[in-house]
Amino acid sequence: MSSDPSSLQPVQRCANQFVCDLVAYEPGKPIEETARELGLDPETIVKLASNENSLGPSAMAQEAMRAELSQAHIYPDGGGYKLRSALAKKYDLGLEHVVLGNGSNEIIELLCHCFLNPQAELIAAEHAFVVYKLMATLFGAKYVEVCDPDFIHDLDGMAAAITEDTRLVFIANPNNPTGTYVDEHALDRFMAQVPDHVVVVFDEAYYEFWQDAPDTLKYIREGKNVCVLRTFSKAYGLAGLRIGYGLAAPGVAAILQKARQPFNANAMAQTAALAALEDKEHVANTKAMNDEGLAFYASAFEARGLEYVPSVANFVLVKVGDGDAVFQAMLEKGVIVRAMRGYKLPGWVRISVGTKTENERCIEVLDEVLAS
Numbered sequence: 601m602s603s604d605p606s607s608l609q610p611v612q613r614c615a616n617q618f619v620c621d622l623v624a625y626e627p628g629k630p631i632e633e634t635a636r637e638l639g640l641d642p643e644t645i646v647k648l649a650s651n652e653n654s655l656g657p658s659a660m661a662q663e664a665m666r667a668e669l670s671q672a673h674i675y676p677d678g679g680g681y682k683l684r685s686a687l688a689k690k691y692d693l694g695l696e697h698v699v700l701g702n703g704s705n706e707i708i709e710l711l712c713h714c715f716l717n718p719q720a721e722l723i724a725a726e727h728a729f730v731v732y733k734l735m736a737t738l739f740g741a742k743y744v745e746v747c748d749p750d751f752i753h754d755l756d757g758m759a760a761a762i763t764e765d766t767r768l769v770f771i772a773n774p775n776n777p778t779g780t781y782v783d784e785h786a787l788d789r790f791m792a793q794v795p796d797h798v799v800v801v802f803d804e805a806y807y808e809f810w811q812d813a814p815d816t817l818k819y820i821r822e823g824k825n826v827c828v829l830r831t832f833s834k835a836y837g838l839a840g841l842r843i844g845y846g847l848a849a850p851g852v853a854a855i856l857q858k859a860r861q862p863f864n865a866n867a868m869a870q871t872a873a874l875a876a877l878e879d880k881e882h883v884a885n886t887k888a889m890n891d892e893g894l895a896f897y898a899s900a901f902e903a904r905g906l907e908y909v910p911s912v913a914n915f916v917l918v919k920v921g922d923g924d925a926v927f928q929a930m931l932e933k934g935v936i937v938r939a940m941r942g943y944k945l946p947g948w949v950r951i952s953v954g955t956k957t958e959n960e961r962c963i964e965v966l967d968e969v970l971a972s
């Protein structure tokens with residue numbers, strides 16, 4: 601591979617400009633990479649950067665995957681029948697409402713495939729999950745960002761931003777990286793203002809962590825053009841397998857089904873997800889760990905006079921001064937958090953809630969870094 605930038609120019613000239621202009625998504629820094637670069641023992645590194653489940657995958661999911669290994673030569677069920685049926689049953693919906701994705705991120709992409717074009721607009725909040733903006737850009741559409749005072753989606757402002765060209769509105773609830781939410785009353789008022797040519801997407805990646813999550817499936821039952829995104833990556837601890845789903849109005853789901861690859865949800869992921877759905881204890885333990893962790897961080901930040909954003913998800917945003925510097929200094933001490941410059945929040949870092957030991961280590965290292 602050539603690193604000479606001049607050699608890239610001819611190919612950049614024939615690529616779509618809006619793709620060349622993209623700043624690629626920067627994921628949380630992996631443990632192995634950190635260990636390699638800093639000469640640390642990977643065993644000692646604490647990663648609190650990608651909102652993963654520190655309890656790991658459910659034992660039931662692991663067992664199901666082991667049993668599935670010998671079938672790896674067979675294509676997956678492209679229709680995802682068992683998993684979609686289980687999800688439909690869980691939510692009292694039909695098969696026609698359920699779409700599987702290679703992570704719920706893929707469903708975000710499918711929505712953009714189906715509804716965006718260079719004339720179309722996508723509306724999201726100023727500090728919303730950054731993938732919406734990346735995808736809108738990738739499809740050459742207009743990305744409309746609505747201010748979110750105090751980091752909370754301004755749904756009236758978002759409704760007012762809808763035009764004839766609006767096709768998608770994304771509501772991340774709770775939002776990543778802020779951990780903030782909008783309640784059912786605000787959502788009802790918003791939904792009453794949305795015209796028929798707009799699909800509203802509720803991104804509920806952290807649904808299982810939030811006691812008082814509003815019922816957005818009712819909009820599906822009411823026949824509205826909505827898609828609710830959920831995932832096995834967070835509370836279910838299966839981020840590495842890439843499996844998520846959309847629950848949508850049948851009309852929306854049917855269009856999404858046309859846009860996906862025939863085997864987008866791999867066999868191992870389908871098997872693991874199906875088993876994980878049954879492991880209610882694992883999800884309950886995860887939620888209990890998270891509740892305790894959120895309370896721990898809140899009181900730790902308060903005791904230190906650090907500004908933070910109260911969260912109903914499995915991470916928390918905290919103001920530390922120079923976010924990049926704090927990220928780097930903590931990294932060198934073996935704790936990986938997430939710098940927030942990409943979200944135009946250079947003074948903040950986002951910390952995922954881990955186990956009690958991980959959370960305590962994180963605050964210990966944060967103290968050392970802020971003291972120096």
Ligand SMILES: *Cc1c(COP(=O)(O)O)cnc(C)c1O
Nearest residue numbers: 703704705729776805831833844
């Ligand atoms: C983590 C996350 C997702 C998706 O994760 P997948 O692993 O692709 O399922 C989607 N939306 C938000 C807001 C997230 O934080």
